[in-house]
Amino acid sequence: MLAGKIALEDAYNARDRDGLRLADELERIGYLGPEPCVPRAFRAYLELHIEQGPRLEEEGLSVGVVEGIVAISWSRLTLHGVQDHAGPTPMRSRHDALVAAAEVVTGVRRIATELGGDLVTTVGSLVVSPNIVNAIPGRVALSIDMRDPQDATLDRALPLLDRVVQEACEREGVRYELEHYWRVPRTPFDAGVVAAVERAAKASGAGWRRILSGAGHDAQYMAALGPAGMVFVPSRGGRSHCEEEFTPMDDIEHGANTLFLAALDLAGRA
Amino acid sequence: MLAGKIALEDAYNARDRDGLRLADELERIGYLGPEPCVPRAFRAYLELHIEQGPRLEEEGLSVGVVEGIVAISWSRLTLHGVQDHAGPTPMRSRHDALVAAAEVVTGVRRIATELGGDLVTTVGSLVVSPNIVNAIPGRVALSIDMRDPQDATLDRALPLLDRVVQEACEREGVRYELEHYWRVPRTPFDAGVVAAVERAAKASGAGWRRILSGAGHDAQYMAALGPAGMVFVPSRGGRSHCEEEFTPMDDIEHGANTLFLAALDLAGRA
Numbered sequence A, B: 001m002l003a004g005k006i007a008l009e010d011a012y013n014a015r016d017r018d019g020l021r022l023a024d025e026l027e028r029i030g031y032l033g034p035e036p037c038v039p040r041a042f043r044a045y046l047e048l049h050i051e052q053g054p055r056l057e058e059e060g061l062s063v064g065v066v067e068g069i070v071a072i073s074w075s076r077l078t079l080h081g082v083q084d085h086a087g088p089t090p091m092r093s094r095h096d097a098l099v100a101a102a103e104v105v106t107g108v109r110r111i112a113t114e115l116g117g118d119l120v121t122t123v124g125s126l127v128v129s130p131n132i133v134n135a136i137p138g139r140v141a142l143s144i145d146m147r148d149p150q151d152a153t154l155d156r157a158l159p160l161l162d163r164v165v166q167e168a169c170e171r172e173g174v175r176y177e178l179e180h181y182w183r184v185p186r187t188p189f190d191a192g193v194v195a196a197v198e199r200a201a202k203a204s205g206a207g208w209r210r211i212l213s214g215a216g217h218d219a220q221y222m223a224a225l226g227p228a229g230m231v232f233v234p235s236r237g238g239r240s241h242c243e244e245e246f247t248p249m250d251d252i253e254h255g256a257n258t259l260f261l262a263a264l265d266l267a268g269r270a
Helices: A009-011 A020-026 A096-114 A151-172 A191-204 A218-222 A248-264 B009-013 B021-026 B097-115 B153-171 B190-202 B217-220 B251-264
Strands: A045-050 A063-069 A069-079 A118-121 A126-129 A139-148 A175-184 A210-211 A228-233 B045-051 B063-069 B072-081 B121-123 B126-129 B139-146 B177-182 B206-212 B228-232
Touching: A009 A020, A020 A069, A020 B126, A045 A191, A045 A248, A045 B121, A063 A139, A063 A191, A063 A218, A069 A096, A069 A151, A096 A139, A096 A151, A096 B097, A126 A228, A126 B126, A139 B190, A151 A175, A191 A210, A191 A228, A191 A248, A218 A228, A228 A248, A228 B177, B009 B021, B021 B045, B021 B139, B021 B190, B045 B251, B063 B121, B063 B190, B063 B217, B063 B251, B072 B097, B072 B153, B097 B139, B097 B153, B097 B217, B139 B153, B190 B206, B190 B228, B206 B251, B217 B228, B228 B251
Parallel strands: A045 A228, A063 A210, B045 B228, B063 B206
Antiparallel strands: A063 A228, A069 A139, A069 A175, A118 A139, A126 A139, B063 B228, B072 B139, B072 B177, B121 B139, B126 B139
């Protein structure tokens, strides 16, 4: 919102799964203040976060000097087959939306294998209708998430996705709608901030490497307003947003020291 | 319940999606009577139903003389992968429950292709957790429905299903539970009733054929209590349990006449 990506009204009116409205809840807990939500000049934005991936842990390093955030593409696909009874409908007469969807899931995985490198492709959400044991699925809606350090890789992956979907649907005789509805180009962080984080990592005595973030972060939006950068610490097994999320205390200390030293450096106090 | 397949208490306590209890609703509409629900002797049970499949329509026939109901097998499968962030998790580290599930869906279809004949195989229900765009699915639960005129075919299909699941899960490094929880052997209808239905179909002047039902029906349970049989009429496109369900009036007339003449015949009045 601060970065102008979301309108204030939209943010206020956002509701959670239980229908609670953000502005109402902010007011309820005393956080709805009079301060206008507009960016003010800043020297640099710094953010400390767990990697949410396995690379730092695998290499036995404590700190990631984050160079930027990968390019991201989100698509949604709806498959329209023919709902029918699972018993008396012969295999030759079927237009099964889930069979087509399964080929898309497999095909989305194959795109990553074929293009290789750091491309990751994921079908995270898939919803079947009517979703009962003895009905041939008439409709399936699913999501496709693709990410790569290079925008050009996504430019190559998206037509492959189009083909995967088209071929799966032709084979099963299923109609579809495919929408590439969200695309974020690679966000490079400010070279000066990245250099300051690197100096700080060295000075902190941490084992470190330069790294790219595979997930979106606040720093991505702040980078649109001014010099931004990030410090990563390892996450065990790459796990995040779950109960197993864990970072050893030594790594947290190295990360915090790197953040502190980089902030002093950028403030001209180092 | 009449056939002893469901206990009276269980039926009374059954609830629909909205939590309404059957016994309460029967009472509310004045249908909860004092009559004990026990079978009484009957000469024959007859049932008229749409085919729910395309065969009568394809062959331009009005009446199916139903010889029995196919053998049915239901299984449930739960796949336990590793839920993780779709961005920073490299493809090589993934244990994606949905990728394994997709291979199972494709494999279940392949079982029908390989064994051929009248075997039908369907994954009708599939539920993904946590089911969000940017999370690698940690858990998928799905159903497998398999049906064939011959019990022996299901005896061959079930081990193939075991192997499909095992191989898909090994490939993706995913743990699973597979349960073959329901099996109904082929139900042959009473030879005398089938013969009476056939005589009635001929006498009605309908175009007819002998046919096997791919779906379960009340007659399946009544067959456990006494002589039972069925009359099928065509359903357009094989569609059923949907708004498109349709049977031409001529066929309905032939079906009703067949039912009537068969009932007279079985009652010794023809």
